[in-house]
Amino acid sequence: MKVGEIIDLKTYPIDQPQSSQYREIVNSIKGGLDEDGCAVLSNFLSDSGLDALVSEADARKSKAYYAESKLCNIYLAEGNRNKADDHPQNIFMERSNGFITADLLGKGTYAHTLYYWKPLRDFLAACLSKKKLHIYADPVSNMIVNLCKPQQTFNWHFDTNEFTITFLLQGAQSGGHFEYVPDLRTRSDECFDEVKKVLGGDRSRVKRLKLREGDLQFFLGRFSLHRVTHNTGDTDRLLLIQSFTEQPGIIGNPQRVKDLYGKVTEAHKDRIDERVRTDSLLD
Ligand SMILES: O=C(O)CCC(=O)C(=O)O
Numbered sequence: 001m002k003v004g005e006i007i008d009l010k011t012y013p014i015d016q017p018q019s020s021q022y023r024e025i026v027n028s029i030k031g032g033l034d035e036d037g038c039a040v041l042s043n044f045l046s047d048s049g050l051d052a053l054v055s056e057a058d059a060r061k062s063k064a065y066y067a068e069s070k071l072c073n074i075y076l077a078e079g080n081r082n083k084a085d086d087h088p089q090n091i092f093m094e095r096s097n098g099f100i101t102a103d104l105l106g107k108g109t110y111a112h113t114l115y116y117w118k119p120l121r122d123f124l125a126a127c128l129s130k131k132k133l134h135i136y137a138d139p140v141s142n143m144i145v146n147l148c149k150p151q152q153t154f155n156w157h158f159d160t161n162e163f164t165i166t167f168l169l170q171g172a173q174s175g176g177h178f179e180y181v182p183d184l185r186t187r188s189d190e191c192f193d194e195v196k197k198v199l200g201g202d203r204s205r206v207k208r209l210k211l212r213e214g215d216l217q218f219f220l221g222r223f224s225l226h227r228v229t230h231n232t233g234d235t236d237r238l239l240l241i242q243s244f245t246e247q248p249g250i251i252g253n254p255q256r257v258k259d260l261y262g263k264v265t266e267a268h269k270d271r272i273d274e275r276v277r278t279d280s281l282l283d
């Protein structure tokens with residue numbers, strides 16, 4: 001299967017930037033992202049593309065990393081002893097999902113081929129009104145599969161990278177909902193009070209996304225708090241995540257990468273003090 005065949009290019013001709021269909025798609029995505037930091041293209045993957053990506057993920061499920069520590073705050077980082085107990089940095093929640101990491105989805109896999117396909121990146125840049133997008137430079141977490149087995153959940157959190165696309169490979173039979181709160185923090189403000197309200201159970205700003213297998217979701221996870229509710233069905237929920245950044249060279253906080261994905265590389269060790277960020281938000 002060629003890379004273009006993983007996608008339903010008839011409906012979504014993302015390799016034809018001159019076409020009117022392309023412009024329409026870009027405009028619809030822009031509308032969604034402007035409104036609430038999220039947009040979906042239904043049935044973006046072809047049937048055979050979806051099958052291939054599911055098989056690839058299934059074959060690697062036994063190697064998924066499950067962290068020992070099951071309690072996490074929304075920054076997926078340490079607490080802060082200098083803050084009150086009810087400060088968001090000190091509110092810890094169950095996180096029981098696992099990850100198939102990028103090193104397990106290397107060159108030659110369909111997921112890798114799709115991720116590095118230039119027309120896809122150009123299309124995403126157009127949707128975000130950016131000149132150019134870069135592959136997220138983190139070698140462990142730039143492309144991952146989130147694995148939520150029955151009873152598992154991924155707590156409320158913010159992402160490190162600015163922008164992800166996700167492909168639902170296998171939905172939960174029940175539960176396993178993706179929920180998010182659009183623009184809960186900004187580049188210059190953690191908005192702790194608003195964050196506290198959501199963690200306290202206020203659902204007035206919470207949105208729940210209806211995703212189906214093969215859909216492509218665009219998401220600005222650095223600013224929108226999000227989570228995956230408990231998978232209450234009997235089968236696994238599998239979601240492929242590909243991350244991009246505007247600036248090259250951004251990698252994850254080594255502590256966070258180790259906790260979440262179970263490993264770091266030389267790239268993390270070398271660059272602890274000179275990590276690139278475009279803001280000063282807590283990770
Ligand atoms: O599985 C999902 O829908 C979201 C996963 C996620 O938020 C993450 O891996 O950062």
Ligand SMILES: [Fe+2]
Binds near residue numbers: 158
């Ligand atoms: Fe996330």
